[in-house]
Amino acid sequence: MALLRSRGGLSLTNPVLASYVVPVHPHPLLVPEQNEGWQRLRDAFDEARQQISDSGADLIIIYSTTWPSIIGHQIQADPNPTWTLVDQDFHDLGSMDYSFRIDAEFAEAWNKANHARGLQSRTVAYNGFPIDVGSVVALKLLNPDNAIPAVIVSSNVYANRAETTVLAKSCLDVLKSTGKKAVAVTAMSMSNRMFTEFIDAADDKIHSLKDDEWNRKVLEFLEEGRLEDVAQLSRTIHQQIRVQKVVTFKPMWWLSAMNDNRNDLTGRVLAYEALHGAGGAVVHLDPASNGMGDKEYDEDDVEVYHGERNVLDAEGSENTPETKHVDDNGPALWDPAEGKDAVNTDSAPKPVGLYPHARRVGDLLYLSGVGPRQPGTNAIPGGPIRDANGEPLEYDIKAQTRAVVENIARILEEAGSSMEKVVDVTSFLVDMDRDFAGYNEVWAETLGHYGPTRTTLAIRALPTPIAVEMKVIAKI
Amino acid sequence: MAKGSIVAGCLAPHPPHLVYAENPPQNEPTSEGGWEQLRWGYERLRESLSKIDHDVLVILSPHWQTYVGTHFLGLPHFEGLSVDPIFPNLFRYSYNLDIDVELSKAIHDKAADAGLAVKMMENPDFRVDYGTITTGHMVNPAFDKPLVVISSNRSRHYYSVEVMQEMMMELGRVTRDAILESGKKAVVLASNSLSHRHFTTESDVPEDMSKEHITSHAMHLWDMRIIDYMRTGQAQRIIDEMPEFTEQAIAESDGGGLTWLLSTLTVPTYPAILHGYGTIIGTGNAIVEWPCYAHEEV
Ligand SMILES: [Fe+2]
Numbered sequence: 001m002a003l004l005r006s007r008g009g010l011s012l013t014n015p016v017l018a019s020y021v022v023p024v025h026p027h028p029l030l031v032p033e034q035n036e037g038w039q040r041l042r043d044a045f046d047e048a049r050q051q052i053s054d055s056g057a058d059l060i061i062i063y064s065t066t067w068p069s070i071i072g073h074q075i076q077a078d079p080n081p082t083w084t085l086v087d088q089d090f091h092d093l094g095s096m097d098y099s100f101r102i103d104a105e106f107a108e109a110w111n112k113a114n115h116a117r118g119l120q121s122r123t124v125a126y127n128g129f130p131i132d133v134g135s136v137v138a139l140k141l142l143n144p145d146n147a148i149p150a151v152i153v154s155s156n157v158y159a160n161r162a163e164t165t166v167l168a169k170s171c172l173d174v175l176k177s178t179g180k181k182a183v184a185v186t187a188m189s190m191s192n193r194m195f196t197e198f199i200d201a202a203d204d205k206i207h208s209l210k211d212d213e214w215n216r217k218v219l220e221f222l223e224e225g226r227l228e229d230v231a232q233l234s235r236t237i238h239q240q241i242r243v244q245k246v247v248t249f250k251p252m253w254w255l256s257a258m259n260d261n262r263n264d265l266t267g268r269v270l271a272y273e274a275l276h277g278a279g280g281a282v283v284h285l286d287p288a289s290n291g292m293g294d295k296e297y298d299e300d301d302v303e304v305y306h307g308e309r310n311v312l313d314a315e316g317s318e319n320t321p322e323t324k325h326v327d328d329n330g331p332a333l334w335d336p337a338e339g340k341d342a343v344n345t346d347s348a349p350k351p352v353g354l355y356p357h358a359r360r361v362g363d364l365l366y367l368s369g370v371g372p373r374q375p376g377t378n379a380i381p382g383g384p385i386r387d388a389n390g391e392p393l394e395y396d397i398k399a400q401t402r403a404v405v406e407n408i409a410r411i412l413e414e415a416g417s418s419m420e421k422v423v424d425v426t427s428f429l430v431d432m433d434r435d436f437a438g439y440n441e442v443w444a445e446t447l448g449h450y451g452p453t454r455t456t457l458a459i460r461a462l463p464t465p466i467a468v469e470m471k472v473i474a475k476i
Numbered sequence: 477m478a479k480g481s482i483v484a485g486c487l488a489p490h491p492p493h494l495v496y497a498e499n500p501p502q503n504e505p506t507s508e509g510g511w512e513q514l515r516w517g518y519e520r521l522r523e524s525l526s527k528i529d530h531d532v533l534v535i536l537s538p539h540w541q542t543y544v545g546t547h548f549l550g551l552p553h554f555e556g557l558s559v560d561p562i563f564p565n566l567f568r569y570s571y572n573l574d575i576d577v578e579l580s581k582a583i584h585d586k587a588a589d590a591g592l593a594v595k596m597m598e599n600p601d602f603r604v605d606y607g608t609i610t611t612g613h614m615v616n617p618a619f620d621k622p623l624v625v626i627s628s629n630r631s632r633h634y635y636s637v638e639v640m641q642e643m644m645m646e647l648g649r650v651t652r653d654a655i656l657e658s659g660k661k662a663v664v665l666a667s668n669s670l671s672h673r674h675f676t677t678e679s680d681v682p683e684d685m686s687k688e689h690i691t692s693h694a695m696h697l698w699d700m701r702i703i704d705y706m707r708t709g710q711a712q713r714i715i716d717e718m719p720e721f722t723e724q725a726i727a728e729s730d731g732g733g734l735t736w737l738l739s740t741l742t743v744p745t746y747p748a749i750l751h752g753y754g755t756i757i758g759t760g761n762a763i764v765e766w767p768c769y770a771h772e773e774v
Pocket of ligand 1: 491538728
């Protein structure tokens with residue numbers, strides 16, 4: 001997959017012909033005449049419609065923030081969903097009749113591709129299923145005659161960046177295998193804070209100067225084609241200009257992944273206006289390189305989703321919250337190095353490099369650094385300190401420290417030594433302020449009893465998502 | 477005109493699973509049952525309410541989410557098909573219900589006088605939210621009493637739990653005043669779960685009860701703490717701890733229903749009756765009744 005990606009400009013293999021960001025509120029569809037800004041958004045929708053119609057796309061794919069889901073992502077698969085939608089807030093602006101043409105076959109294939117990449121997802125095809133306002137507005141304005149079939153995907157409320165990125169990759173898998181060319185659309189607000197009071201249409205404006213400034217900065221990036229930069233700023237943007245709701249600024253993750261996480265697209269903001277205080281923008285992103293050269297990006301380029309979803313089967317030791325697997329985000333594991341005087345055991349965790357668990361020199365035993373990972377499962381008692389995306393997690397330093405001591409005891413036992421014979425210990429903590437007290441408490445209950453000398457250091461990181469490691473010298 | 481009254485207040489959660497599990501004629505999917513503890517709880521609540529004379533059910537559901545003010549269904553009759561956007565496999569329900577527009581308008585007007593942003597919903601194409609329908613069905617499957625349906629203003633998301641509570645306390649006060657002035661006997665219902673962390677997977681048979689449990693111990697402890705306050709007449713402590721509860725248990729009380737309910741009951745100091753507690757895809761749900769008729773001057 002990585003070989004197919006073009007880092008320096010137009011990808012020959014990416015089937016996305018164009019991408020659009022469009023607003024979700026119904027004003028440009030129902031009452032554009034009531035406000036000049038709403039009319040400009042409507043005109044921008046019309047321009048985008050013409051571009052899409054001229055593009056020769058086989059498919060319009062919509063990722064909508066106004067369709068939240070809980071059990072993974074949902075994909076609309078009713079070939080002809082037909083209903084009348086009324087907005088929950090803006091019901092007085094009128095009703096929205098819709099009858100769409102959905103590529104149900106593509107929806108089913110995407111669903112399958114999601115499962116193949118480790119994602120939870122399902123298709124929905126039910127008479128009367130409530131298609132969300134963002135999708136209805138987008139499809140009615142961008143594809144009024146159903147000339148191009150569409151697919152709609154929900155925004156999962158619990159999905160993180162990895163999951164949202166993989167969702168795009170599985171979509172690309174299907175586009176590539178079917179040979180279809182698509183237009184990708186995210187239905188979303190920029191800043192999403194609306195006025196909480198009723199206002200006259202003529203008085204509409206962006207809710208605050210701060211929201212306006214952030215919107216303009218984000219749009220400046222998009223106009224420069226820096227989609228991946230916006231995606232990487234997603235969490236910050238969310239904190240700054242989004243009302244805390246479960247569905248965040250994650251559509252940018254999806255859209256960027258649909259474009260091979262590039263930063264050199266050709267962007268154009270067709271309109272940016274207020275919709276009852278929220279920031280509404282119509283943006284066109286052309287995959288043609290803007291000639292500026294692509295930029296570095298530093299977040300993981302995830303291919304398969306490994307995250308923990310299987311809450312229902314949480315009974316086994318593998319997925320209980322206290323002991324999570326880390327083989328997804330730690331370095332590769334090695335078999336312990338063999339050699340003269342080496343001491344290795346299956347009852348200690350596998351090394352993360354070519355070295356033994358311990359080595360004998362005369363009547364002394366030098367242990368390699370020992371962490372809390374569990375032999376066999378590689379789980380971390382007390383939980384890992386960060387998730388696969390590097391987001392910090394709550395963990396229990398005491399449980400981790402206890403597990404370290406137990407691992408040490410196993411290695412000592414294998415070498416014919418024991419805890420009483422430990423001479424000197426060097427401990428490494430990644431967060432001295434947070435963890436010293438808990439670590440020290442467990443120390444006093446365990447190794448501290450036997451009286452070895454000890455040195456405790458704060459360090460920046462350990463190779464796996466653990467908080468404590470110890471280096472031990474013992475007599476045999 | 478005789479003075480109206482609130483004859484009972486209820487916490488009446490709305491997971492569509494409960495309707496699905498009952499196989500009522502209005503719902504299209506069929507099941508092999510499930511979530512019996514909660515459904516028996518609703519049976520006890522229905523039994524209890526059947527003994528109390530009442531004219532109208534006043535519901536606040538977190539699934540009619542409005543960001544611009546609080547809205548009220550404002551037409552006398554709604555019917556249609558409600559399909560749950562999250563669990564469409566479980567809930568496709570043909571509803572047919574009446575609205576007490578007069579009382580709705582009275583609450584609306586009082587709320588406006590109190591400075592709240594309010595609006596009557598008068599678009600006949602509007603689809604009634606599945607939370608209202610589920611709670612309506614579980615409390616009164618015949619739908620033979622009119623409803624007042626109040627939207628859930630998302631002030632908790634815009635501002636904070638504290639602001640949400642301030643607004644909902646006010647909305648509760650005006651709801652009560654309007655009911656008392658109307659001469660009607662009303663049951664008020666907050667349609668929400670307690671702790672609200674879902675599983676993110678669903679078992680092949682959704683009603684497989686071997687898969688059902690609370691998502692975490694912490695959620696259980698919070699639910700029990702809140703239920704204990706309800707059962708011991710300490711509603712004020714629920715209000716006081718609402719910010720922590722809502723944050724830490726990701727509680728569905730964020731929609732304002734529970735605060736509004738307690739306010740309509742003037743923050744009761746008498747014990748509530750717990751009709752049932754159970755989990756639904758990991759979320760904590762309690763069916764609770766405050767028997768006002770026995771404790772207030774009716
Ligand atoms: Fe709910």
